[in-house]
Amino acid sequence: MTGSHAPTPQEVTEVDTLIAGAGIAGLGMGIRLKRDAAAGADRGSFLILERANDVGGTWRDNVYPGVACDIPSHLYSYSFRTKPDWTHVFPSGAELQEYLRECAREEGLLPHLRFGEPVTDARWDEDAARWLVTTPAGRYRSRVLVSAVGRLSEPRVPSIDGLDGFSGAVVHTAAWNAGLGLGGARVGLVGTGASAVQLLPELARRAGHVTVFQRSAPYVVPRGDRAYDESELALLADPAERDLLREQIFWDAEAAFPQRLQVPEAIGALRGRAASHLRAQVADPMLRARLTPDYEIGCKRVLLSDDYYPAIQSPNVTLETSALVGIDGSTAIAASGARHELDVLVFATGFHATRPPFAELVTGRGGIRLAEHWSNGMRAYASTVVHRFPNLFVLDGPNASLGHNSAVYMIETQLEYVLGALEYLDESDAPLDIPLAAEDDYVAALDAAARDTVWLSGCTSWYVDDRSHRLTLLWPGYAHAFRERNGTFDAAAFGVRPVFSRGRG
Ligand code: NAP
Numbered sequence: 001m002t003g004s005h006a007p008t009p010q011e012v013t014e015v016d017t018l019i020a021g022a023g024i025a026g027l028g029m030g031i032r033l034k035r036d037a038a039a040g041a042d043r044g045s046f047l048i049l050e051r052a053n054d055v056g057g058t059w060r061d062n063v064y065p066g067v068a069c070d071i072p073s074h075l076y077s078y079s080f081r082t083k084p085d086w087t088h089v090f091p092s093g094a095e096l097q098e099y100l101r102e103c104a105r106e107e108g109l110l111p112h113l114r115f116g117e118p119v120t121d122a123r124w125d126e127d128a129a130r131w132l133v134t135t136p137a138g139r140y141r142s143r144v145l146v147s148a149v150g151r152l153s154e155p156r157v158p159s160i161d162g163l164d165g166f167s168g169a170v171v172h173t174a175a176w177n178a179g180l181g182l183g184g185a186r187v188g189l190v191g192t193g194a195s196a197v198q199l200l201p202e203l204a205r206r207a208g209h210v211t212v213f214q215r216s217a218p219y220v221v222p223r224g225d226r227a228y229d230e231s232e233l234a235l236l237a238d239p240a241e242r243d244l245l246r247e248q249i250f251w252d253a254e255a256a257f258p259q260r261l262q263v264p265e266a267i268g269a270l271r272g273r274a275a276s277h278l279r280a281q282v283a284d285p286m287l288r289a290r291l292t293p294d295y296e297i298g299c300k301r302v303l304l305s306d307d308y309y310p311a312i313q314s315p316n317v318t319l320e321t322s323a324l325v326g327i328d329g330s331t332a333i334a335a336s337g338a339r340h341e342l343d344v345l346v347f348a349t350g351f352h353a354t355r356p357p358f359a360e361l362v363t364g365r366g367g368i369r370l371a372e373h374w375s376n377g378m379r380a381y382a383s384t385v386v387h388r389f390p391n392l393f394v395l396d397g398p399n400a401s402l403g404h405n406s407a408v409y410m411i412e413t414q415l416e417y418v419l420g421a422l423e424y425l426d427e428s429d430a431p432l433d434i435p436l437a438a439e440d441d442y443v444a445a446l447d448a449a450a451r452d453t454v455w456l457s458g459c460t461s462w463y464v465d466d467r468s469h470r471l472t473l474l475w476p477g478y479a480h481a482f483r484e485r486n487g488t489f490d491a492a493a494f495g496v497r498p499v500f501s502r503g504r505g
Pocket residue numbers: 068069070071152158173190191192193194195196198213214215216300301322323324325348349350351460461462
């Protein structure tokens with residue numbers, strides 16, 4: 001995709017709102033700003049800085065074979081730009097990426113996009129009351145900074161003894177190499193999370209042999225994906241029908257939340273679904289035992305797959321039920337002591353989600369770095385604004401993800417909040433800095449709500465900060481409760497007086 005030209009390094013570009021990241025959150029912010037402006041609201045200028053050369057975020061980066069989303073298409077898309085012709089109940093990565101590219105093009109975002117511009121530094125200038133943002137290609141000064149860098153954007157590779165000396169090819173699922181020779185290759189697949197479960201069936205089809213390194217077994221439930229037939233597509237051409245379907249999918253997903261609260265009947269039913277799926281697909285009781293998790297269901301993400309268990313039983317797949325701990329030339333060494341000869345090593349080992357590297361780059365009032373403020377785990381008021389980081393809005397950040405419903409719904413909720421704040425800033429020059437007490441109270445309430453959820457029932461997951469053991473990624477409640485709590489900007493929390501609202505177009 002082509003965007004507008006970057007300034008020369010010595011120029012400083014003045015802009016009202018700077019958005020870092022052109023994934024679902026950043027594009028969504030851009031679309032809402034653009035539409036507000038078209039409706040007559042003066043939201044000022046905005047630019048979107050994107051480190052890569054295309055939009056799409058996670059759906060641009062994750063192109064491993066089999067990549068797809070496990071939230072249904074008609075919910076995992078913008079409510080303000082629904083799509084009539086999703087081909088399947090669940091969208092493939094490629095279909096999502098095409099949707100996002102189309103959104104950027106058709107909503108007129110291209111002139112606002114600056115590609116190949118990763119933020120390398122962002123600091124609050126107290127005197128100017130502006131953010132000063134640096135990229136390798138330019139410098140920007142903005143009143144508002146929106147972080148839309150995503151939580152699944154920085155691939156994590158575990159530290160493995162001898163990995164540097166591996167004689168074969170190494171790849172992470174989020175940085176797939178399409179030229180990787182898989183035919184006849186001996187492939188090691190490290191991890192059994194959402195990415196691995198989608199990739200394994202494809203690897204089993206293409207590679208000579210696959211060894212799966214399973215440190216902990218996942219819970220898997222049926223996926224039931226299928227193509228929409230012609231009559232459904234005809235019905236879904238009507239926007240009202242799409243909205244209805246969207247509502248239905250949303251409330252069905254909400255109904256699953258009591259499982260995460262460990263309500264016995266609800267979590268028992270979920271356990272039953274996973275157990276009968278395993279029984280139906282794996283006849284061998286010994287193998288079933290090796291594939292049975294040793295933690296409570298829902299503590300890690302519950303995976304949806306109809307072809308993972310069949311793939312595990314392919315004649316060319318070996319299940320190693322321990323972690324990869326070392327590499328010696330072409331030999332992968334498992335914690336069990338087993339040794340596996342490999343040509344290719346695939347890390348499906350997730351992302352730096354709880355400690356986002358972006359936080360190291362952002363400096364707020366008094367020189368404090370965001371990573372420092374988050375040294376005990378990510379935190380924010382309304383899951384969006386951070387004490388001593390005036391006019392900074394973090395999308396899809398602290399306690400803004402979900403384990404049971406659509407991330408897009410959460411992002412759209414935050415967009416509403418940011419738009420409300422921008423409306424406030426239209427009327428007032430004073431920067432918005434949330435008092436520490438407000439942030440503390442909000443975080444304490446979330447910590448209390450998280451206490452009895454399944455996510456803190458004892459497993460290791462990327463939802464939980466590994467130093468503080470706080471649930472910092474997920475909102476510990478219903479998605480609709482997130483919207484009720486955080487969908488409206490509340491000036492009073494900032495200790496400032498509300499301004500007269502002219503409403504949004
Ligand atoms: P992940 O859920 O963080 O899983 C990482 C996996 O790597 C875990 O199974 C982990 O084991 C394992 N691991 C780490 N080090 C290991 C080692 N040395 N040996 C063996 N295993 C090791 O990462 P992900 O699968 O990429 O998924 C991340 C998130 O992306 C998902 O939870 C989901 O939100 C999103 N995603 C979504 C979809 C979708 O369909 N919507 C698809 C892909 C990804 P432990 O469990 O023991 O830690």
